[in-house]
Amino acid sequence: MEFFTISLLNGISYGLLLFMLSAGLTLIFSMMGVLNFAHASFYMLGAYFAYSVTELVGFWPALLLAPLGVGALGALFERYCLRRVHAFGHVPELLITFGLSFIVLEMVQLVWGTSSVDYRVPAELSGPLFTLYGTQFPLYRGFMMAVAIVMLLALWLMLTRTRIGLVIQAALTHPETVEALGHNVPRIFMGVFGGGAALAGLAGVIGGNAFVTEPGMAATVGSVIFVVVVVGGMGSLAGAFIASLLIGTIQTFAVGIDTSLVSVLSALGWQIGPDAPGYALWKLKVSQVAPVLPYVFLVLMLIFRPKGLLGTREE
Amino acid sequence: MANTYYEFKPYNVGRWVIWGLYALILACAPLVFTSSLSHTMLSQMGIAIIVCLSYNMLLGQGGMLSFGHAVYSGMGAFLAMHTLNLVTKGQWPLPVSLLPLVGGVAAMLFAVVLGWVTTKKSATTFAMITLGVGELVWASALMFPEFFGGEGGISGNRVTGAKPWGITFGPQVQLYYLIALYTFVCTAAMFAFTRTPLGRMLNAVRDNPERVEFVGYNTQMVRYIAFVVAAFFAGVSGGLAALNFEIVTAEVVGGQRSGAYLLFTFLGGATFFFGPIIGAVLMVLAFVLLSEFTKAWLLYLGLTFLFMVMFAPGGIASLVMMNLRVASFGRLRELWVSYLGLGVTGLSALAGAGAMIEMVYHLKLNAALGPELRFMGVPLHAQSVDSWFGAGFLLVTGVLLFELARREYVRQWGETQEFIEKEIKRREMLI
Numbered sequence: 001m002e003f004f005t006i007s008l009l010n011g012i013s014y015g016l017l018l019f020m021l022s023a024g025l026t027l028i029f030s031m032m033g034v035l036n037f038a039h040a041s042f043y044m045l046g047a048y049f050a051y052s053v054t055e056l057v058g059f060w061p062a063l064l065l066a067p068l069g070v071g072a073l074g075a076l077f078e079r080y081c082l083r084r085v086h087a088f089g090h091v092p093e094l095l096i097t098f099g100l101s102f103i104v105l106e107m108v109q110l111v112w113g114t115s116s117v118d119y120r121v122p123a124e125l126s127g128p129l130f131t132l133y134g135t136q137f138p139l140y141r142g143f144m145m146a147v148a149i150v151m152l153l154a155l156w157l158m159l160t161r162t163r164i165g166l167v168i169q170a171a172l173t174h175p176e177t178v179e180a181l182g183h184n185v186p187r188i189f190m191g192v193f194g195g196g197a198a199l200a201g202l203a204g205v206i207g208g209n210a211f212v213t214e215p216g217m218a219a220t221v222g223s224v225i226f227v228v229v230v231v232g233g234m235g236s237l238a239g240a241f242i243a244s245l246l247i248g249t250i251q252t253f254a255v256g257i258d259t260s261l262v263s264v265l266s267a268l269g270w271q272i273g274p275d276a277p278g279y280a281l282w283k284l285k286v287s288q289v290a291p292v293l294p295y296v297f298l299v300l301m302l303i304f305r306p307k308g309l310l311g312t313r314e315e
Numbered sequence: 316m317a318n319t320y321y322e323f324k325p326y327n328v329g330r331w332v333i334w335g336l337y338a339l340i341l342a343c344a345p346l347v348f349t350s351s352l353s354h355t356m357l358s359q360m361g362i363a364i365i366v367c368l369s370y371n372m373l374l375g376q377g378g379m380l381s382f383g384h385a386v387y388s389g390m391g392a393f394l395a396m397h398t399l400n401l402v403t404k405g406q407w408p409l410p411v412s413l414l415p416l417v418g419g420v421a422a423m424l425f426a427v428v429l430g431w432v433t434t435k436k437s438a439t440t441f442a443m444i445t446l447g448v449g450e451l452v453w454a455s456a457l458m459f460p461e462f463f464g465g466e467g468g469i470s471g472n473r474v475t476g477a478k479p480w481g482i483t484f485g486p487q488v489q490l491y492y493l494i495a496l497y498t499f500v501c502t503a504a505m506f507a508f509t510r511t512p513l514g515r516m517l518n519a520v521r522d523n524p525e526r527v528e529f530v531g532y533n534t535q536m537v538r539y540i541a542f543v544v545a546a547f548f549a550g551v552s553g554g555l556a557a558l559n560f561e562i563v564t565a566e567v568v569g570g571q572r573s574g575a576y577l578l579f580t581f582l583g584g585a586t587f588f589f590g591p592i593i594g595a596v597l598m599v600l601a602f603v604l605l606s607e608f609t610k611a612w613l614l615y616l617g618l619t620f621l622f623m624v625m626f627a628p629g630g631i632a633s634l635v636m637m638n639l640r641v642a643s644f645g646r647l648r649e650l651w652v653s654y655l656g657l658g659v660t661g662l663s664a665l666a667g668a669g670a671m672i673e674m675v676y677h678l679k680l681n682a683a684l685g686p687e688l689r690f691m692g693v694p695l696h697a698q699s700v701d702s703w704f705g706a707g708f709l710l711v712t713g714v715l716l717f718e719l720a721r722r723e724y725v726r727q728w729g730e731t732q733e734f735i736e737k738e739i740k741r742r743e744m745l746i
Contacts, residue, residue: 029439085628092624092628094439100621102616106611106613106617223450227447230443298444298447302435302444
C-alpha cells in the first residue's frame with residue numbers, strides 16, 4: 001500500500017512534468033504542423049538558464065526569467081530560421097529543428113561543461129511535505145505538481161476564455177480567414193512557438209533540480225515526449241495530458257517492481273531453469289524493462305488504436 | 316514478341332560513361348590513396364554509400380523521414396557477426412564474402428516485422444514511430460547482453476573459413492575490394508529499383524498518396540515493401556561494417572547513428588539518386604578527419620546542416636545539377652568571376668568565424684595547455700585582443716564583401732536562368 005501510494009504520487013508528478021513539455025510540443029504541432037525536435041533542447045536550456053540565474057539572484061526570479069529567456073530564443077529561432085524554411089514543406093521544417101538540437105547541445109556543453117552542474121532545490125522547498133506510512137513525500141515534488149497544475153489551468157483559461165486564445169484557436173484551423181480579418185498570423189505563429197518553448201523552459205526550471213541538470217537530459221526526455229504526443233493523439237492537448245500521466249505512472253511503477261516472470265512462475269510452483277528456451281526473456285525484471293515500456297506502449301497503441309487516445313484524424 | 320514496326324533505341328552513352336567512371340573510381344581509389352588510413356576510410360566510405368543510398372530510398376524516393384534506420388543496419392551487423400562466429404567455430408560452412416548477404420536478409424526479416432507497424436502511418440507520425448522503434452531496440456540492446464554483448468559488444472575474426480584463390484580478407488585492401496564490389500552491385504540494384512514500376516509507385520506515394528489510393532494502390536503496402544527493401548540494403552552495409560571493424564557494439568543501433576544517416580543523406584541531396592553518395596563520402600570525412608582536427612566539429616556539423624536546410628534544401632547534389640544545367644547551355648563561363656568572389660569572401664568569413672570558435676573551445680577545454688593555439692597554420696593567442704580583433708575583422712569584412720558578391724551573383728544567376736527559360740521555349744518552337 002505504501003509502495004503503491006508513493007509510486008502513484010511520484011508517477012503523477014513525473015507525468016505532470018511530461019505534460020508541461022508535451023503541451024508546448026502539441027500546441028506547436030497542431031498549429032504549425034511542425035514537429036519540434038528541439039523541444040527537449042529548450043527544456044535543457046531552461047534548466048541551465050535557471051541554474052545560472054539562481055547563482056546570480058536566486059531561485060524565485062529564475063522561475064520567471066529562465067522561461068522568458070528560453071521563450072525569447074524560441075521566438076527568434078522561429079522568426080529567422082523556421083519561417084524561412086516554411087515554404088519548403090514539413091520535412092525541412094522538421095530537419096531544421098533537428099539541426100538546432102545539435103547546436104544547442106554543443107553550446108550547452110561549451111558554456112556549462114560536459115558534466116552535470118550543481119543545480120539544487122532551494123532551501124525553502126527542500127524537506128518533506130507529509131509523511132505517509134513512514135515514507136516522506138518531498139515538498140519539492142508537491143511544488144512541481146502545483147506549478148504544473150497552475151500552468152495547465154492558466155493555459156486552458158487563456159486558450160478558451162481570452163481574446164488571444166480565440167484568435168490562436170481560429171488560426172489553428174482557418175489561418176487564411178484569420179489573416180483576412182486583419183490578424184498577423186505569422187506573428188501569432190511566432191508567439192505560439194515562443195510560448196511553447198517557454199513552457200518547455202519552465203519544465204526545465206522545475207525539472208532540472210528535481211532530476212539532474214546535464215547535457216544528456218534532453219535526450220533522456222526527448223523521445224518520451226514524442227511517445228506522449230503520439231499516444232495522446234497528434235495535436236490533442238487533452239490526449240497529451242492523459243498520455244503523460246499514464247506514461248509517467250507506468251514508468252514510475254515499473255522502476256519500483258523487482259520481480260521477473262521467473263519469480264512469478266516459481267511462486268505459482270512452476271520452476272524455470274537457466275537452460276529453458278528464451279531464459280534471457282524470462283529472467284528480465286520489470287525494473288529492467290522500465291525504459292522500454294513507453295515505446296512498447298507506443299507500438300501497441302499504433303496496432304490497436306492508430307489515431308491515439310483522443311486523436312481525431314487518421315493519417 | 317517481335318515488333319512489326321521499327322523502333323529506334325539509341326545506346327544511352329551518358330549512362331554507360333557514368334557507371335563506367337563509378338566502377339573505375341571504386342577500383343582505382345586504393346591505388347591512388349595508398350596509406351593504410353586512406354584504405355580504412357575508403358572501406359568505410361563504401362559501407363556508408365550503401366547505407367545512405369538505402370536511407371534515401373525512404374527519404375528521397377518515398378518521402379518517409381526515418382529516425383530509426385540504424386536499427387536495420389545495426390541488426391544486420393549483429394546477425395552477420397554472430398554468423399561469422401558460427402563460421403569460425405565450424406558450425407556453418409559459409410564463405411566470409413557472403414556474410415553481408417546474411418546481414419541483409421536478417422535486417423529484412425526485422426523490417427518485415429517492425430516495418431509493418433512503422434509504415435502504417437506516413438509523414439510526421441511515421442517519423443515519430445521510427446524514433447520510438449529505434450529507442451525500443453536501443454533500450455533492449457542493454458537488456459539482452461547475451462545477444463548484443465553489453466557494453467563491450469561482440470567481436471570476431473574475419474580471417475576464417477575457406478580461402479578461394481588465397482583471398483583471406485586479412486589485408487585491408489582485399490576487404491576493400493569486397494566492399495567496393497558490394498557497393499557497386501548495391502548501387503546498381505538500388506538504381507534499378509527506382510526504374511521498376513514499384514519504384515515509380517513509391518514516388519507517386521510520396522507526391523500524392525490520396526490520388527494513388529484512388530488509382531487503386533494500397534499506399535501502405537507500397538511503403539511497406541520499399542521499407543523492407545531499404546532495410547535489406549542497410550543490412551548488407553551493416554554486415555560489411557561488421558567484417559570491416561571486426562567488432563559490433565550496441566551503439567550501431569542507436570539514435571545517433573540514425574541521425575547521422577539522415578543528416579548526411581540530406582546534406583548530399585535527397586532529391587537526386589547520386590546525392591547520398593556525396594553525403595556518404597562527406598560523412599566518413601567528417602567523422603574520421605574533422606573530428607581529428609577540431610573539438611568543435613559537432614558544432615560545425617550542426618551549423619552546416621542548419622544553413623543547408625535554410626538556403627539549399629536540395630543538398631549538394633541540387634547545387635551541382637543547377638550548375639550543370641547552366642553549363643549545358645554554355646553560360647557557366649560568365650559566372651566564374653562571381654563564384655571566385657563568393658568563394659574568397661565566404662572562405663575568409665568562415666576562417667574568421669572558425670578562428671573565434673576554436674579560440675572559445677580552446678579557452679574552455681584546453682585551458683591547462685596555455686592560451687596559445689594554432690588554427691590553419693596561424694598562431695593565435697586566445698587571451699589577446701589582437702587575435703580576437705583579427706578574427707573578428709576577418710569575419711566582418713568577409714561577411715560584408717560576401718553580401719556584396721552575393722547580390723551581384725543573384726542578379727547574374729537570375730539573368731542566366733531567364734536566358735535558359737527563353738532558350739528552352741525557342742527550342743520547343745523549332746520542333
